[in-house]
Amino acid sequence: MKAFIAGGRGRVGSPLADNLEAQGIEVVSGGPEDGIDVISGKGLAEALVGVDTIVNVLNTPRFDAEGAISFFEGAINNLTAEGKRAGVRHHIVLSIVGVGEGAASEIGYYLGKVAQEKAARSSSISATIIRVTQFQSYIPVLIDQHTVEGKVLAPRTFIQPVDLGEVIRRGHRGPAPRIGSRRRSTSRRRWLCQCRASGHPRVGSRSPVVHGSDAQAAHPPS
Known part of the structure; x- marks a missing residue:
């Protein structure tokens, strides 16, 4: 082939x-x-x-x-x-x-x-x-795109980010109309976890991630 x-x-x-x-x-x-x-x-x-x-x-x-x-x-x-x-x-x-x-x-x-x-x-x-669904590895990029004056404006959406490796493993084996994580959480929660894991300078007693009224879910790249 x-x-x-x-x-x-x-x-x-x-x-x-x-x-x-x-x-x-x-x-x-x-x-x-x-x-x-x-x-x-x-x-x-x-x-x-x-x-x-x-x-x-x-x-x-x-x-x-x-x-x-x-x-x-x-x-x-x-x-x-x-x-x-x-x-x-x-x-x-x-x-x-x-x-x-x-x-x-x-x-x-x-x-x-x-x-x-x-x-x-x-x-x-x-x-x-x-x-x-959204790639897990792309969340840091989304956080950067939605950071305004030190605050991360998270979309008011639920996400089920998937590991890129899973898409590669499952996608090549044949038709898989939908691939995503089984775990569903808010963008704010998932992004806050990412900020803490990466040592975001604003993470502490006050969360750097807030809901943005006009924030949109960005687009997973190839």
Whole structure:
């Protein structure tokens, strides 16, 4: 079997590539570092020769709806077009639990993921969409993003962060529509635990983590 990982040098793609190669699966990494640009199509046709499965763990720093939708749709369309010509049989797409539902339907980045899922389902290549909850390893990044004047403004949300290793182990074995931790807690509680573990300078008798009225749950990167 030969797999092409779109985003193969990223937070998810790199350990996924190691995992697959350890099982004897030939892996082609697809990213700028490999001379491949999925959005422009540069190097994509050559990289997909002989590939059986595309694993799409691409991500974008664009959190606005226009930018996110353009990126995710464009990537799916290019991967599908070149993949079909190369004889690719399956396309696995990493997405997020809850996109398009409730408050998440108003977040630009999530709208991009909704567009990505829709494009994958309607493409000419059979697709499996794996939805995961927030990565545990990304919580420190979220804390930094939501720190204002020394206080961490935690979203008023419940989260079930999952270990990246679990996603890698479970995702490659076949369809797993939803992967997440069984433990559900508030963002504030989980973030406070992370602050204490990392020695946050404001942790003491007074908590540095408060609920932010306008805080939003940020987006798990690839």
